[in-house]
Amino acid sequence: MGDQLLGFGKIIFGRFKRDKHTSVPSFLPYCCVFYVVPLLFAANTLSLRRSRTAICSHLFPNCFQMTENAPVLSHRHGDLTVEGYSRAAVQSYWRIPEFKLGFDLGAHPWDFMGTPTWLISHAHLDHIAGIPLHVSRRRLMKMAPPRLVMPAYMIKPIRNMLSSFESLDRGRMPCELIGLTAGEEFELSRELVLRTFRTTHTVTSLGYVIYDRRKKLKKEYLELSGEQIRDLRESGTDVTEEVRVPMVAYTGDTSPRGLDDNPEFYNAKILITEMTFVAPDHRRHLIHKNGHMHLDDFVQRKSEFKNELIIAGHLSTRYSRSQAIKYVQKELPGMLDGRLKVWI
Ligand SMILES: [Zn+2]
Numbered sequence: 001m002g003d004q005l006l007g008f009g010k011i012i013f014g015r016f017k018r019d020k021h022t023s024v025p026s027f028l029p030y031c032c033v034f035y036v037v038p039l040l041f042a043a044n045t046l047s048l049r050r051s052r053t054a055i056c057s058h059l060f061p062n063c064f065q066m067t068e069n070a071p072v073l074s075h076r077h078g079d080l081t082v083e084g085y086s087r088a089a090v091q092s093y094w095r096i097p098e099f100k101l102g103f104d105l106g107a108h109p110w111d112f113m114g115t116p117t118w119l120i121s122h123a124h125l126d127h128i129a130g131i132p133l134h135v136s137r138r139r140l141m142k143m144a145p146p147r148l149v150m151p152a153y154m155i156k157p158i159r160n161m162l163s164s165f166e167s168l169d170r171g172r173m174p175c176e177l178i179g180l181t182a183g184e185e186f187e188l189s190r191e192l193v194l195r196t197f198r199t200t201h202t203v204t205s206l207g208y209v210i211y212d213r214r215k216k217l218k219k220e221y222l223e224l225s226g227e228q229i230r231d232l233r234e235s236g237t238d239v240t241e242e243v244r245v246p247m248v249a250y251t252g253d254t255s256p257r258g259l260d261d262n263p264e265f266y267n268a269k270i271l272i273t274e275m276t277f278v279a280p281d282h283r284r285h286l287i288h289k290n291g292h293m294h295l296d297d298f299v300q301r302k303s304e305f306k307n308e309l310i311i312a313g314h315l316s317t318r319y320s321r322s323q324a325i326k327y328v329q330k331e332l333p334g335m336l337d338g339r340l341k342v343w344i
């Protein structure tokens with residue numbers, strides 16, 4: 001054991017001594033032993049959990065400690081991942097990590113704090129109760145204030161709610177609040193733009209479609225050589241046009257009219273929507289009146305869905321997982337050609 005320690009010491013210190021004037025990488029073991037490890041150890045032994053997490057997030061910005069505080073399901077589709085969980089009257093939260101954005105914050109899984117932009121569909125508590133947690137946790141972890149996009153009527157009450165928490169919690173609630181109405185566009189980044197759509201629920205609600213936008217060479221110039229295109233550019237001609245692809249759509253809570261009035265939801269590559277009721281004896285006219293959808297609404301519209309992936313969530317708590325899946329598989333045995341996933 002003693003010999004092993006001696007050997008280990010020689011590897012680290014011997015190498016550092018030999019290479020210290022020339023080699024940068026050989027400095028790394030020294031740095032780990034004398035700087036990083038003691039710092040983490042000291043933070044740990046002093047039970048400074050906040051400092052330890054802050055040190056970790058400073059040294060490894062994409063890797064802070066995970067805490068399993070809320071369920072999250074996950075599905076990979078092409079280059080994108082959908083993560084989230086949604087049950088009616090309980091909690092709804094979804095995110096697309098690659099886009100650095102999420103939809104609704106009905107609760108707040110600990111590691112969702114890394115997502116800086118959230119699009120809120122409506123003001124029911126099972127969709128917004130996690131907002132103060134998100135804002136406050138990002139401040140505690142010294143992250144940039146989040147950006148929260150929501151129906152315009154929510155801005156004032158949400159601001160008041162956050163300022164009430166500032167008094168109660170004695171901590172600031174820094175965030176950017178953006179209010180939108182149906183039919184508006186908002187630039188999320190150079191590549192991503194969102195459009196809002198009016199959905200039909202018991203309170204004013206918005207659905208969102210996220211577009212990937214790229215500049216592509218106009219069709220009439222496709223045959224030209226690189227030199228000819230360069231000449232055109234230099235003469236001031238715009239040789240490109242913007243192409244938009246609807247990548248992800250989120251309806252939030254809605255009756256089927258929310259889909260029918262906005263066919264763009266059917267065109268997005270990924271559609272995240274709600275299927276609150278599935279049992280045959282649940283009356284559809286009441287469900288629609290309450291701004292929700294039934295499995296039968298999906299059956300009726302099965303030829304409308306052009307999406308590559310459809311995730312249906314927000315199932316009522318009156319169903320167990322196996323019951324819900326059984327009802328859906330009975331009515332849609334092919335699960336819309338394997339594109340439909342029921343998240344429960
Ligand atoms: Zn809901």
Ligand SMILES: [Zn+2]
Nearest residue numbers: 122124201253
């Ligand atoms: Zn609702």
